[in-house]
Amino acid sequence: MAKTIRTYSQATREAAQVLGKLIRLERKERRMTEADLAARAGISRTTLQKIEQGDLKCELGLVFEVATLVGVTLYGADNPSTVALYHARINDRLALLPHSVRVPKVDDDF
Numbered sequence: 001m002a003k004t005i006r007t008y009s010q011a012t013r014e015a016a017q018v019l020g021k022l023i024r025l026e027r028k029e030r031r032m033t034e035a036d037l038a039a040r041a042g043i044s045r046t047t048l049q050k051i052e053q054g055d056l057k058c059e060l061g062l063v064f065e066v067a068t069l070v071g072v073t074l075y076g077a078d079n080p081s082t083v084a085l086y087h088a089r090i091n092d093r094l095a096l097l098p099h100s101v102r103v104p105k106v107d108d109d110f
Contacts, residue, residue, distance in 0.1 A: 017054030
């Protein structure tokens, strides 16, 4: 059985690398070692290194947790209430849309 190779767009790769570098920058500015941050996040030092390199195979929850631990602002929100506000706004918008998207069937029999 052949293994599927996942490809990502350049924008996705660059965004992951930027987030990883922001995490590394904040960690170093807080004078935290890789071992210290990894221990606080409950992950291995190797996983932290992958996160800081922008490895797209790292679990999203781990990346966000590490970012939060070092104070990286996510979604432009400086505090949790801003994220909660975004969440509420998105829920309001989603409530206005249908629950599923269907491709319309075109019957062009004359």
